[in-house]
Amino acid sequence: MRLRALLENDALGLRLLGGEDELDRTVRGVMTTDLKDPSRYLSGGELVLTGLAWRADPSDAEPFVRILASAGVAALAAGEAELGDIPDDLVQACSRHRLPLFAVNESVAFATITEHVVRQVSGERAGDLAAVVDRHRRLMTSGPAGGGPEVVLDLLGSDLDLRAWVLSPTGRQIAGAGEPLESGLAATLAGEHLAATRTGRRGPHRLSIAGVTYSLFPIRNTGRGPAPASRDVRETVLSDWLLAVEADAGDWPAARLDLLQGVTQLIAVERDRRDAARTVRRRLAQEVLELVQTGAAPAEIAARLRVAAPVLLPGLGTAPHWQVVVARVDWEQEAGQGTPVDGGPVAQALLEEILVDPATVGAESADRIAVAHSGDEAIALVPLASAPLPDSEDEGPATALGLHADALLAAVRAPLSSGLADDGRLTLGVSAAVHSAEGLRGALEEARHARRVAAARPGRVCAAGHHELASHVLLLPFVPDDVRRAFTARLLDPLRDYDRRHRAELIPTLEAFLDCDGSWTRCATRLHLHVNTLRYRVGRIEQLTGRDLSRLEDKLDFFLALRMS
Numbered sequence: 079m080r081l082r083a084l085l086e087n088d089a090l091g092l093r094l095l096g097g098e099d100e101l102d103r104t105v106r107g108v109m110t111t112d113l114k115d116p117s118r119y120l121s122g123g124e125l126v127l128t129g130l131a132w133r134a135d136p137s138d139a140e141p142f143v144r145i146l147a148s149a150g151v152a153a154l155a156a157g158e159a160e161l162g163d164i165p166d167d168l169v170q171a172c173s174r175h176r177l178p179l180f181a182v183n184e185s186v187a188f189a190t191i192t193e194h195v196v197r198q199v200s201g202e203r204a205g206d207l208a209a210v211v212d213r214h215r216r217l218m219t220s221g222p223a224g225g226g227p228e229v230v231l232d233l234l235g236s237d238l239d240l241r242a243w244v245l246s247p248t249g250r251q252i253a254g255a256g257e258p259l260e261s262g263l264a265a266t267l268a269g270e271h272l273a274a275t276r277t278g279r280r281g282p283h284r285l286s287i288a289g290v291t292y293s294l295f296p297i298r299n300t301g302r303g304p305a306p307a308s309r310d311v312r313e314t315v316l317s318d319w320l321l322a323v324e325a326d327a328g329d330w331p332a333a334r335l336d337l338l339q340g341v342t343q344l345i346a347v348e349r350d351r352r353d354a355a356r357t358v359r360r361r362l363a364q365e366v367l368e369l370v371q372t373g374a375a376p377a378e379i380a381a382r383l384r385v386a387a388p389v390l391l392p393g394l395g396t397a398p399h400w401q402v403v404v405a406r407v408d409w410e411q412e413a414g415q416g417t418p419v420d421g422g423p424v425a426q427a428l429l430e431e432i433l434v435d436p437a438t439v440g441a442e443s444a445d446r447i448a449v450a451h452s453g454d455e456a457i458a459l460v461p462l463a464s465a466p467l468p469d470s471e472d473e474g475p476a477t478a479l480g481l482h483a484d485a486l487l488a489a490v491r492a493p494l495s496s497g498l499a500d501d502g503r504l505t506l507g508v509s510a511a512v513h514s515a516e517g518l519r520g521a522l523e524e525a526r527h528a529r530r531v532a533a534a535r536p537g538r539v540c541a542a543g544h545h546e547l548a549s550h551v552l553l554l555p556f557v558p559d560d561v562r563r564a565f566t567a568r569l570l571d572p573l574r575d576y577d578r579r580h581r582a583e584l585i586p587t588l589e590a591f592l593d594c595d596g597s598w599t600r601c602a603t604r605l606h607l608h609v610n611t612l613r614y615r616v617g618r619i620e621q622l623t624g625r626d627l628s629r630l631e632d633k634l635d636f637f638l639a640l641r642m643s
Contacts, residue, residue, distance in 0.1 A: 079105050079198040081153050081178055084125070090194060091186035092155060095169050097178025103152045107343060108195040110188050110350055114138065115145055118314055119346075122150035125195055127188045129157045131354075136167035143171040153178035155191065192347060196340050227253035227345045234323075234341065241324040244297070244345055246431050247272060247316055247497060248490035253345075259322070265493050267292055271320045272497030275311060282327045282338070293327035294320050297342050297349060312409055312419045315497050317427035319349055356430065362386045363448035363459045370518050371452070379515035390448055390461045399511040400518065401480050403458040404525040405429040406533075410501040425456035428494075428504070432486055433458055455529075457522065462511055480511040483528070483541035495538040505532040506541040534642075562642050569639040572622040584622075587615045591627065592637050 082101040084092050094101075106123030109116070112131035120126075126146055132138060146154060154177055156164050164181050172179040182191070227244050234240045235255045243254035249265035251258050259267070266287060271294045274283040282293040297319040321342050327335060366386065369379045387398060407425045426449050433447045449458045462480055483506060487494075494504060507529030509521035524544050532542040573584040587605065591612075594601040602612045616627055625632040 079195070081105060081125075083198070084180070084195075087194065089186075090191055091183030092180040092191075093183070095164060095179045095181055096173050097153065097176065100153075100176060100178045103178065105152045105195060105198075107340075108192050109343070110192065110347055112350075112354065114142060117145050117149050120146070120149035120151060124151045125191075126151050126154050127157070127182070127191060128154065129188075130160045130165075130168075133161075133165070133168070136165065139165065139167040139171040140174075143168070143175050143177055147175040147177050151177070153180060155180040155182050157182045157184065157188065159184040189347070192344070196343060227348050228255060230341055230344055231255040238337075243322045245271075245320050245322055247318060247320075247428075247493065248431055249493050250431070250434060252319060261489065263287065264322075265489065267294060267322050268320065269493035269496035270294065271296070271322075272315060272493055273499070275315050275318075276497060276499045278311070282323075282335075284326060284328055290324060291326040293323045293325055295323065295327075295338055295342050296320055297346050310419050312502065313424060316407070316424055316494065317431070319345070321345065358389065359448040360426075360450060362389060363450035363457070366448075366459055366518070367450045367452060367457055367522075370522055373519075376515040379518060383515055386448060386459070387461060398461040399480070399513045400521070401460045401462060401511050402509040402518065402521040402525040403429065403433065403460060403481060403486075404507045404522070404529045405432070405456045405458070406454055406505050406529060407498075408454070408503045408505075421454040422451035422456060425454070425504075426451040429456045429458050429506075432490055432506070433460060433481070455526075457525075481508050483508045483532075483543035487539055487541045491539045498538045502538065503533075504539045505529050507532060508541070508543045510544040566639045566643045569623055569625070569636060570643055573619060576618070576622055582615065582618070584615060584619050587612070588619055588636060589640060591616060592633060592640070596627070596633065 080101065081103050084090055084105075085094060085101070104123060105125050107121075107125070108127065109119060109124045110127040111119065112129055113119075114132045116126070132142060143154070154172060156168060156179065158164065158181055164179070169179060182188070231242050231244070231253055232255045234242050241256060243259050243264070244252040245259075245264055245268050246252055247268055249261065249268035251264055267285075270285050271283055274281075274294070275296065282295045284291060284293050286292075321338070323338065327338070362382075362385065366379065366382050369382060383400070405425045405428065407421045407428065409419045409421065430447050430449050433449075447458060447460065449456055451457065460481060486508070487506065498504060507525040507527065509525040509528070512518060512521045524547065527547055528542040528544055531546055532540040535542075570585065573588065576582055577584050587601075590604050591601045594604060598609050598612060602609045605612065607615075620626055625635070627633060627636070
């Protein structure tokens, strides 16, 4: 459709403020945003709808419009509900960049415009898509009369005979029609999507599991072109949703593919609404974090916590306990690769998802999580009620006993490792629960120490909890690298060299022997060896290293060398 057609529909409430000479531009899609820089989600030809929440002062208009014009959008439509008349600075910026600008009457919902544009650009597919877009308003309606993404997915099933689910990057089900996906299958689909995205393959991605083919559509990508070259895929890969459809999209005609791309646009509106709702919780976390880090008086921190508690735990009668979780995402940066990825926002969005119980279904289940970011770190302030949180099982990650590092990552380690690929790492630290403002500073330092312990471990996704800070593992991250290398080489290199030459498996034998507390019988049983064979291997270890595995000191040295290697 052309921009001119939008003005001909009085129901859309659009008023042209500039760009009359550009009204023959073609509209290929629609996007709603209040981000200062939405370029990562633009592929060209969109009608961009905005409520102007990104505008803090007149100087914000020029860079915002420049980004839209560079991305090749068709036009900008600004709502009058927030500021009344559209600011002159925005009108002038659009004029300079020859970007058509519409004002949207405050009585008209953005959902109405979205429905109209999606219906029109579908053209000959109107018969298929009508059932979906005609009920799109329900997607945008809050309260019992709404239904969110489930409304669209129900219609995909009833009208197009397609089973579909909306998944988070960790494989948690955001929405679905009918029976939910089994958690292991959902995690596999999410991992495949992340891996395909990291390799630059365009969606939909397809894979077969147990004889069933699934097609995976990125929620944030219209599929009409690659993301702008100036954006790094690593900035969003760990936070974007995906639409999983039980069908082989490789057999579909172009019309059906475009239909599903239109559905992802509708679901993206729900994602924008959820992200906007997180603004208050993020601000609360940021304010508390700044008070804690600047050494504010406990009474001032306590007052801020009293404001946060009702927002994060509605209806709670007493002040909760609190835990602090620190996360960091690090990306390897090669020479000449460009601007390094800002890990703070990436870790913030990811931590907001990780802290949701994986068994919880729905887009609103993160309402009790407040995450700020400071530099490259994301820091979560997690309230703990005196009973398990609503909608959580007793064994879930957020109960009266608090969060546990191992439980947090048990269900998400596999898919996230796919998204981190060969150049990313996620490390996580969890503090003990504290019951007052005085304890928050210590909890923050405890979580940071735990994260550094996790960072010393191998693997793409690692976590450590406060309980580990009372053991030897607290010391390992702080051993200088040269000392670490010298210590492990002296003890383990002779064994590695021998294993390479003779395939003797001395290193695995040493690990099992120490893990069995030096018990010959239990170690031989675990390794499926005769005890005499085990004694021969241990003797060879002692001969090559000059150590005695009957001595506690030598056992401890080997144990630490294996942990640091």
